[in-house]
Amino acid sequence: MLSSLLALCVASTAFADDSAVVTYDGECVIRADIRSARDLRTLLAIAEEEFSHRIDLGEVDFRVKRARLAALTAAGIRFEMRVPDLAEVVRNERVRLATAAEGGIAGDASWFADFKTIAQINAKLDEWAIAHPSLVSSVTAGASLEGRVVRGIRISSAPMGANVPAVLFDAGQHAREWIGPMTAMFLANALIDGASSNARIARILSTCEIFILPSVNPDGYEHTWTTARLWRKNRRDNGNGTFGVDPNRNWGFQWGRGGASTDPASETYRGTAAFSEPETQSLRDFFYAHPNIVGHMDYHSYSQLVLWPWGYTTTAPLEAPAFDAIADRMRATILANGGQPYIAGQIATTLYIASGSIVDWVYGDRAITSLTIELRDTGT
Ligand SMILES: [Zn+2]
CATH class of the missing domain: 3.30.70.340 (Metallocarboxypeptidase-like)
Incomplete structure (x- = not known):
């Protein structure tokens, strides 16, 4: 007793x-x-x-x-x-955030002047879907451990159900990396604006589907706003006084290899099994439900890197030359447009060995071109 x-x-x-x-x-x-x-x-x-x-x-x-x-x-x-x-x-x-005014209307650049809560992000997604019914529709990717629906949008002028190629952008696997969700939202805003003002974007949106899931670890994200600004993982109660599994070490391709911790207290804790977490399960199922996805981007911060698989091994993938070409073009485009120097390369050789990451699973299991961007800054 x-x-x-x-x-x-x-x-x-x-x-x-x-x-x-x-x-x-x-x-x-x-x-x-x-x-x-x-x-x-x-x-x-x-x-x-x-x-x-x-x-x-x-x-x-x-x-x-x-x-x-x-x-x-x-x-x-x-x-x-x-x-x-x-x-x-x-x-x-x-x-600063407590005193900041609410964000503006759709397309209003002031919405992007500062970080937004999960409620504000979801409200903006709804606003876009209502304002642009023939272009934007809500999508969901399951629910988090604490029951928050993982929200997103489909941006496309192609008919729903048309078998056109799709590209998925997700952000927020790591809760504290607040620039990721904002970048995904900024991308959505640029595509929605561009649909009516930019012929190239209009053409892409008429022949492709773009899925944007700005906050795929909403429990962790909420926790960074209410409790611990530097929280990284999800909110799994590990049962030993520690909390959180690192979603980006929980994916089921070469899970449990190097660069992922078995210690529940670690910031890179891999979980008890591959896909042990609702957040990774439901995002995995989103890929299963949309077999037309041919490209994928996962946003993180910081370091200014454009990264491609593999993370679990330093061995280069078969398509290394193609990945290298895509990533280098992204690097050059970022430099030309914002002046920010990024470095492009394979995860395991450019950053570190990391197993159980989303890009390894998306590429390794689904054969989909998948990259990670580590956004600004470089820790300055
Ligand atoms: Zn991260």
Whole structure:
């Protein structure tokens, strides 16, 4: 009896801690110069979490308590300060967003002036579908663990059910990467505007279907707005006081290989099995339900990279030359239009080994051309 009561107390304490607003008091973000495996071990022991997508020798960003910086110096690790007071940055953002006006009408650029909640994103999707009934229709991709419907839109002037090629853009697998959903929404806005003002876009939309799913981990996204700004995973209760499975390590192609953690506390926890999570199951089923999808893009941040499979191995895929050509053209187009330098390459050789990612499954299981973009910035 006592032990089960104690277990209950521990469980409820863990839950209470997890639902308390995280302030990041006393924390900072540093860019460390990792010169050896020993340096890396020291940092992983001292830091709250690694903040870069790439964990290797060289420059890596970490979230660290300022009180632990002396230990880094004592260990001879060089670092530069990137964000001296993380709590202040998170607090200021929260205040700014709380006082920001609601977004404008469809097509109004001011809607994109700042980040939007999941409710605001869904309202905008509805607004587009109502304003452009012959072009935009609502689609859903199942529901999240907490029961939120994963919402999206189909943009096409081709008749519904016409067997035309489709391209799917998704964002928000990682909850804290807020620029992803906004970029997917910006793309939707550009296509909707372009349908009536740009002959090339009008032609594409009359011969293709574009699916846009701006927030495919809505529970995690909501959690970043209400509780923990830097939450990355979904909201799975792992049953041991930790929460969250990394959706982008849970996909069922070469699941459980390198670059995915078996530790439920890890930010890259792969889950108990491939497709153990409702978010990955329902997005997988969306691909099954739309066999006309021939292209796929998955948005993340940050690092400014255009990436293609494989993530689970450094071996190049058979179609590496084609991927290389597509990714390099994207890189060049981004540079020409916004002046931002991106680097293009295979995930495992450009970023790091990562198994269970969406692009590996979409390409490996469905034979669909699939890329990931790590959006701005570079951690500056
Ligand atoms: Zn990500």
